[in-house]
Amino acid sequence: MNTEEIQHIRADFPILEEKIYNKDLIYFDNGATTQKPCCVVEKIENGYYHLNANIHRGVHFLSQKATEEHEAARTTVADFLGAKKREEIIFTRGTTEAINLVATSFGEVFCEKGDEIVISVMEHHSNIVPWQMLCERKGLVLRVIQMNDKGELDIQNFKTLLNPKTRIVSVTHVSNVLGTVNPVAEIIKIAHEQNIPVLVDGAQAVPHVKVNVTELDADFYVFSGHKIYGPTGIGALYGKEKWLNQMPPYQGGGEMIQTVTFEKTTYNELPFKFEAGTPDYIGSTALAEALRYVEKIGISNIAAYEHELLVYGTQRLMEIDGMRIIGTATEKSSVISFLVDEIHPYDIGILLDKLGIAVRTGHHCAQPLIDSLGIPGTVRASFAFYNTKEEIDNFVAALKRVVTMLS
Amino acid sequence: MTFNKILIAKMTINELQDNIIEEFSMFDDWMDKYALLIELGNSLVPLDEKHKSPQNIIEGCQSRVWLNAELNNGIITYQGESDAVLVKGIVSLLIQVLSGHTPEEVINTELYFIDKIGLREHLSPTRSNGLLAMIKQMKMFALAFNASNAK
Numbered sequence: 001m002n003t004e005e006i007q008h009i010r011a012d013f014p015i016l017e018e019k020i021y022n023k024d025l026i027y028f029d030n031g032a033t034t035q036k037p038c039c040v041v042e043k044i045e046n047g048y049y050h051l052n053a054n055i056h057r058g059v060h061f062l063s064q065k066a067t068e069e070h071e072a073a074r075t076t077v078a079d080f081l082g083a084k085k086r087e088e089i090i091f092t093r094g095t096t097e098a099i100n101l102v103a104t105s106f107g108e109v110f111c112e113k114g115d116e117i118v119i120s121v122m123e124h125h126s127n128i129v130p131w132q133m134l135c136e137r138k139g140l141v142l143r144v145i146q147m148n149d150k151g152e153l154d155i156q157n158f159k160t161l162l163n164p165k166t167r168i169v170s171v172t173h174v175s176n177v178l179g180t181v182n183p184v185a186e187i188i189k190i191a192h193e194q195n196i197p198v199l200v201d202g203a204q205a206v207p208h209v210k211v212n213v214t215e216l217d218a219d220f221y222v223f224s225g226h227k228i229y230g231p232t233g234i235g236a237l238y239g240k241e242k243w244l245n246q247m248p249p250y251q252g253g254g255e256m257i258q259t260v261t262f263e264k265t266t267y268n269e270l271p272f273k274f275e276a277g278t279p280d281y282i283g284s285t286a287l288a289e290a291l292r293y294v295e296k297i298g299i300s301n302i303a304a305y306e307h308e309l310l311v312y313g314t315q316r317l318m319e320i321d322g323m324r325i326i327g328t329a330t331e332k333s334s335v336i337s338f339l340v341d342e343i344h345p346y347d348i349g350i351l352l353d354k355l356g357i358a359v360r361t362g363h364h365c366a367q368p369l370i371d372s373l374g375i376p377g378t379v380r381a382s383f384a385f386y387n388t389k390e391e392i393d394n395f396v397a398a399l400k401r402v403v404t405m406l407s
Numbered sequence: 408m409t410f411n412k413i414l415i416a417k418m419t420i421n422e423l424q425d426n427i428i429e430e431f432s433m434f435d436d437w438m439d440k441y442a443l444l445i446e447l448g449n450s451l452v453p454l455d456e457k458h459k460s461p462q463n464i465i466e467g468c469q470s471r472v473w474l475n476a477e478l479n480n481g482i483i484t485y486q487g488e489s490d491a492v493l494v495k496g497i498v499s500l501l502i503q504v505l506s507g508h509t510p511e512e513v514i515n516t517e518l519y520f521i522d523k524i525g526l527r528e529h530l531s532p533t534r535s536n537g538l539l540a541m542i543k544q545m546k547m548f549a550l551a552f553n554a555s556n557a558k
Binding site: 021332343344345346347351352355363376377401405 | 471
């Protein structure tokens with residue numbers, strides 16, 4: 001994408017014009033959440049102003065219309081992920097809820113005392129804690145795939161962890177700290193040789209790389225709307241029908257039932273079985289709008305441009321004495337975690353903030369990974385397609401100033 | 408910041424707070440305020456290794472703070488440190504203000520200077536740098552000393 005196209009895109013994101021402490025905002029915290037284009041915000045506004053009625057039950061016009069939009073959003077998500085059936089898309093509040101749903105419902109029927117769950121060392125807490133809770137509840141064992149010095153998963157190590165007791169493998173597609181793009185297709189193939197299903201945490205992947213769950217043959221794939229230019233509080237779980245049908249509901253309530261008597265309740269079919277209560281139909285339609293926006297720009301164009309930013313950013317950062325980039329995988333998305341000498345990441349983050357630059361500092365909700373690296377945390381700059389090389393230049397200049405102050 | 412020791416001894420906690428506020432009011436630019444904070448952080452007397460014990464650590468999400476307190480002749484002396492220099496700068500200010508006073512004086516103090524010099528954000532619970540917990544701990548030490556004095 002050329003400069004003109006990027007400027008055109010930036011105009012869709014009014015927040016990028018904000019001044020922070022009288023400085024131009026440079027938003028490099030896209031790994032935490034992305035900004036929203038006008039079309040997404042307008043979709044939300046339009047939903048509340050013109051299309052608001054509870055769905056799936058009303059006989060009236062607005063309810064019908066809202067239901068159609070919500071179900072059309074499900075189809076949009078299914079198409080975006082390359083799912084075969086729209087019923088395989090469950091709306092959730094986000095990645096965290098989606099993983100909790102699988103850990104709870106899958107764990108309920110498929111796991112018994114002594115069974116094993118495999119995750120990796122680079123997981124976000126949301127792909128660790130739900131499994132640990134399941135392990136505690138059912139007496140399971142958690143196994144962890146290790147990585148090499150570049151921050152790439154050790155596939156040989158992974159193979160040794162699989163055994164007849166392994167019930168599920170749950171790994172991230174892209175590391176939120178290291179940027180590593182994991183070979184999930186290979187991981188799935190290896191696990192499937194032993195009939196072990198795989199959940200892929202796609203929170204950091206879908207905004208940056210093309211995902212096709214059918215080609216990947218993923219059993220479960222989860223992501224959050226707010227990380228892909230959509231609203232907060234909405235996300236999705238893709239699950240193969242064969243698994244979802246065998247899993248009990250996650251929560252009980254309205255929508256998810258077929259018939260209720262005090263003696264016995266029968267559950268609704270997919271996807272409604274897993275969507276208790278009034279769904280976030282405003283959020284789902286706004287998420288669909290965000291996915292259309294991304295598809296209009298083209299995920300391959302986005303990936304190519306963000307790779308340019310990654311390469312340029314890495315090269316510029318390396319000019320700084322004492323620069324240490326954490327995560328140097330060959331396959332890497334537009335995330336740069338770094339440390340400079342012994343300077344604490346908190347100090348760098350606070351001072352960059354005062355210069356209008358938003359980065360994330362700390363352990364990024366991946367404490368076990370940070371501990372395994374023996375560091376106090378990192379400073380993380382994560383780019384989106386509305387960022388520019390000029391912003392990277394200004395960021396590097398600011399960082400040089402900050403490092404001088406702190407050295 | 409150069410406070411002469413004799414002067415400090417004579418000043419009340421609030422006078423010390425007001426002094427710091429005045430010192431920081433000279434800077435309009437954030438980076439200048441932070442440069443001063445870094446200077447303070449770097450000149451903070453390192454905490455004796457023996458006091459860097461697990462029981463003296465205040466674990467934050469982003470940075471860690473160590474705090475130790477001693478009572479001599481009815482006067483508290485605080486010592487502290489952090490792995491982040493900006494946090495260390497604030498620790499240094501807190502020690503300047505609260506060290507050298509009686510437990511009762513510390514207990515009855517309302518700390519307003521951090522807010523006034525524009526560093527309130529560091530005390531937000533979401534910052535998770537251990538500072539908020541540290542201030543509580545400083546008061547807890549004072550309370551404990553006061554209780555043992557009363558016995």
